[in-house]
Amino acid sequence: MMTVMAIVFSNIFRISTPGVSYLAYLMTGLTLFNYYSEASNLAMSSVVANFGLINKVYMPKYIFPLSKCLFVGINFLLTLIPLYAVILLTGTGLCWQHILLPYAYLCLFIFTVGMGFLLSTIAVFLRDMFYIYGIVITIWTYLTPIMYDINMIGNKTLAFLMKFNPLYQYVNFAREIILYHRTPTPWMFAGCAVSALGIFVIGALVFRKKQDKFIYYI
């Protein structure tokens, strides 16, 4: 999949990222985004899928979305192996700032758990959310600068608005380190933390408020 995307986007659309390997550029974004899309999808269906259990035994319901996010997290750690292989093979090289990367991963995880809470709650009340979210994820893939560079967008307002995408924050943070060997600015640290915690708090509050009503709707 990644190979196909790399070939298509670098050769056919002639997207190039000045100064850095396009393959490494693509991989950095894709590993993060794939984690988010897989984990949020599984988390969304987790409550509905485990209704049999919820109806029979008492257990804290937040376990379901949370466990899915952790479970996909293990897959994510495995995808770091090809990522580092690409980093080394393309000659991108390592630097000491790599020790800051777990910060971006942690923020992404918190953000995903928050979205998992939110989506699983919505999915209980609106069953066709599964299909709608599939479309949302596709749109989100194209709106997040994964396959292209945000500087390629001519329209300045659009580029500015796209920076509010939380996933952009994490991808950008990781790229700054992996590709450009720079320490992320304090603003980038703040952007990651604020978006992650913000969504987490909203998701957790919605989930908490609605979890007692799940039983009526399944």
Place this chain on the structure above:
Amino acid sequence: MSELEKDLMVEVDGVSMMFNLGIEKGFSIKQWFTEIGKRRQKREEKKKNEFWALRDVSFKIRKGQVYGFVGANGAGKSTLLKIVAGVIKPTKGTVRTWGNICPMIELGAGFDPQLTARENIYLDGAIMGYSKEFIDSKFEEIVEFSELRDFLDVPVQNFSSGMTARLAFSIATVVDPEILIVDEILSVGDIAFQEKSQKKMMSMITGGTTVLFVSHSAEQVKRICDRVVWLDHGKVVKEGGKEVCDEYFAFCTAK
């Protein structure tokens, strides 16, 4: 707190539970759009579909009391037990409990049929809230009681239903709970195991545990319980000593 209140274990106060039987008909965004003109009609339909499984049920259970619940199918017995166990929250009213609860409502709910019996003991235990150390220490006891030592490493999907039930019963009864909730599970396994499980239940019950007990067997309720609540269509018809039980069965046979 007065002297009387001190040994209170379960307090159910004005509990009502409403289910909406027709609700799954309309909850997708697609339907929301197509039915935008029929809102009023839908709302009336929704009212019609309301079903009150319990209406304003109140009782207090003191330490060591054994409460029996009798009533026809659909009277709300299981719903009531689930509410006390905390599985579902009541629509109205409050439930307060003091002490740890062992709900034996749906046994083996946490089983994964693809895992072996050994793994399922840990899985089901974890779902019921026991720690790994606790199960480690009780593992032998569970295996011994279920008599399934030869099948420990067999996936549960290859078990017969009786064997699964035995395993589930053994896991559930391994604790010493302060409040025990039993929903008609005394009839698991073969005759020998039934007797064994009854004996185990009786020893738990007579050991000073507070028990909420649901059964359709007249003898069982009369033998075990000191207080009986008769439920019908979600309402408490009568609450009292064993004589309520006789009245209920007289009522049933009269019909």
